[in-house]
Amino acid sequence: MTDDAHPASRGVGVVVVAAGSGSRLGAEVPKAFVPLAGRALLQWAVEPVRHLEGLASLVLAVPPGYEDPGHPAWQGGWLPASAVLVAGGAERTASVAAGLAALDAACDVVLVHDAARCLTPVAVFERVVAAVRAGADGVVPGVAVVDTVKTVDSHGFVTGTPDRASLRAVQTPQGFRRAVLDAAHASGLAATDDAALVERAGHRVLVVEGDALAFKVTTADDLARAEGLVADGLVAVPHTGRS
Ligand code: CTP
Ligand code: MG
16 A cells, blocks of 8 residues: 555665576577667666656666676666666576565565566556556556467376466566565565466456567577567667766
């Protein structure tokens, strides 16, 4: 719950997780630092956050060693001056937890975003924040699934065909009331997304409309797709220089 008697506790905190190695991409540097049209994926990912209304705190969870602001990866002055750098962990969940621990107290809404979803439009961030502000404990952007999906057993035999109309492929940023996400992470359990921890804790999570541009760069093909979208002028190029 927001508390109007304590306006200092109203604000949006954003944790961008960027500490993965990018083993499936197979580049020489961690995935968040791989260039896309000459700028690190992380710079693209941070760009919409800079434009987010109500932003109170921005934390980047980065590979160990990169939390030093003198690291060569930060050359060029694009890192927002207010951003806090922390070393991530061995699993995504641990990187989120490290980021949450460094968020400013003055946020009652927290967004967790994958650096690898580097072309996510600011409108997706805004939809997620609005739905949390409207009362949801947890909110995830999602898109309809185009393939028919099967569940299988350990031998590969089909055990079921879920109704496609009830499926959503979910993206980030995922948004939560801060107290809800903090408590879910305090469980010490791991999951591939934060909503799963919040669901397990018994909270309802709402899906809002995602965006095709919020796809995750996982493989070299995905990076080529992102390069094509930038070359075609379909995404805004990040601003350079300190803010
Ligand atoms: N991530 C993280 N800390 C980890 C693992 C992942 O902060 N220990 C972040 C990644 O940097 C990425 C997001 O979580 O922004 C989604 O993870 P994924 O796409 O799987 O990235 P990687 O783990 O880096 O890639 P791979 O699984 O191919 O190694
Ligand atoms: Mg991974």
